[in-house]
């Protein structure tokens with residue numbers, strides 16, 4: 001039986017305040033279980049093995065990881081070591097570096113023995129801010145969805161999304177999902193096409209779980225279905241989250257996003273990218289400069305959750321986890337400050 005879930009904070013401090021508590025996303029949607037992270041090593045492993053995931057949420061997890069390292073040893077050496085260790089946990093989402101930099105900025109001027117408490121407080125503040133950013137993205141997205149629905153008021157607004165950019169990928173609300181929730185709550189008849197998002201199936205396992213929990217009508221589709229749905233007029237807009245937007249507007253996101261953007265362009269379907277400022281990387285010129293994570297081929301040859309192996313041949317499998325959608329394919333960037341449309 002699939003559990004229903006309503007949105008909630010995906011990361012909090014532990015009851016004793018000395019660790020972080022995360023939802024273990026490996027068990028979703030079959031079980032809701034929480035794990036306590038008690039050290040930088042725990043945080044690094046949870047990020048690397050994707051117990052927790054999504055650009056803003058891995059940033060928040062790393063921030064708590066650094067605070068935990070400082071609680072053990074507040075020296076400059078320990079700070080630099082933990083920073084490098086946590087930064088290496090996953091390469092693509094820039095939020096990880098952003099959050100770690102914020103913590104370092106906070107504690108560097110302080111004496112070694114007095115760094116841990118301000119570090120935890122800064123990690124808390126990163127989480128609180130993420131919730132507010134997503135709420136603001138949602139409010140601007142609601143206006144966009146209202147406008148899109150007004151073009152065809154006689155039928156539901158059909159939105160297509162890829163991967164999971166929901167409350168499970170952020171601290172709460174999500175980026176791409178926040179407008180879906182707010183539009184649904186405002187009475188706009190929104191229906192979401194959810195790409196299953198092979199190989200980790202973040203769409204089928206996580207986005208569908210979220211939308212079901214909130215009562216948002218949705219349909220899970222194979223990753224190859226989107227082009228056909230766009231060509232036959234069944235998609236009014238695509239909206240995705242992102243792991244990094246570079247200085248020229250290129251969008252790095254879950255593998256397969258680029259193909260959706262190409263199909264959207266070819267069919268005149270608007271393609272929106274939802275992001276908080278923490279995902280914008282002004283220091284990286286273009287998408288070609290973003291490190292694309294290469295994950296294990298086992299994720300391609302094995303189905304997670306159900307334990308089934310889908311191929312038993314001797315073939316090797318490749319598993320690039322992200323791709324780059326060139327800025328020219330993006331209709332607009334939905335940010336906490338509003339919709340930034342391309343001229």
Ligand code: MRU
Nearest residue numbers: 053054055163165169241242254
């Ligand atoms: O590999 P994942 O599951 O961490 O990838 C997540 C995504 O690609 C999300 O779409 C992105 O991080 C945006 S989350 C608001």
